[in-house]
Amino acid sequence: MAVNIAIYSNxxxxxxxxxxxxxxxxxAASNASSYTTDIDYFFKFxxxxxxxxxxxxxxxxxxxxxxxxxxxxxxxxxxxxxxxSDITDMITDVxxxxxxxxxxxxxxxxxxxQNPMQF
Amino acid sequence: xxxxxIYHEEENKYCRVDATLFYTxxxxxxxxxxxxxxxxxxxxxxxxxxxxxxxxxxxxxxPPGAATATNWSDLVDKYVNYFMTTAELGQSSSSSSSSSSSSSxxxSSSSSSSxxxSSSSSSSSSSQSSESSSSSSL
Numbered sequence: 001m002a003v004n005i006a007i008y009s010n011x012x013x014x015x016x017x018x019x020x021x022x023x024x025x026x027x028a029a030s031n032a033s034s035y036t037t038d039i040d041y042f043f044k045f046x047x048x049x050x051x052x053x054x055x056x057x058x059x060x061x062x063x064x065x066x067x068x069x070x071x072x073x074x075x076x077x078x079x080x081x082x083x084x085s086d087i088t089d090m091i092t093d094v095x096x097x098x099x100x101x102x103x104x105x106x107x108x109x110x111x112x113x114q115n116p117m118q119f
Numbered sequence: 120x121x122x123x124x125i126y127h128e129e130e131n132k133y134c135r136v137d138a139t140l141f142y143t144x145x146x147x148x149x150x151x152x153x154x155x156x157x158x159x160x161x162x163x164x165x166x167x168x169x170x171x172x173x174x175x176x177x178x179x180x181x182p183p184g185a186a187t188a189t190n191w192s193d194l195v196d197k198y199v200n201y202f203m204t205t206a207e208l209g210q211s212s213s214s215s216s217s218s219s220s221s222s223s224x225x226x227s228s229s230s231s232s233s234x235x236x237s238s239s240s241s242s243s244s245s246s247q248s249s250e251s252s253s254s255s256s257l
Contacts, residue, residue: 064190
């Protein structure tokens, strides 16, 4: 059971949706140095929206409050490397990243260019 | 929603622990929506009572007596372990009346570390004859 978050664009009079749920799955190649068959539990974000240059926005996972959205090293909405304070703080920042995107190496996180959400 | 299924070999039945994302306005906040995980189980306490539901907002919101979780997997593991050991799931005899004291009220924050959860749980977990398997469902 996932929670759907609607994002409305006032300028375009359209809305997009992001779903977020808490899942337990075996992760393959999850930025790990070795494989494991253990079940991991994490928050999973998904959306059918695309970037402003028409590229599908990917799935984002969160494994813990210190797993920050920009390469695990920085929050998206601010130049902050502190862990999220709670689940609400984490979800807010991941949604911010989906909607606004970020520039390359934003906050020295090493992320590549990603564009904002297309409405 | 993530569901952990626990197989009880002696009784040939499954128990489950569910972790579900919810959002609502909680009465201890000032009117703003908050997201949280709700941890529930159908495992029964030794006295037959149900476990309370646990509300999780941070990795500090662990079961009684447990240390802060390092990530969400660790947090789920701690709750599964807490339910299983408190209920002495898999014990051949459930005559013990110990340890499962905090029942029936809704629990929403990390507890005091003085509870006997960890100390009383080790013996029960080591002697469990049931095997547990976990799986997830969406």
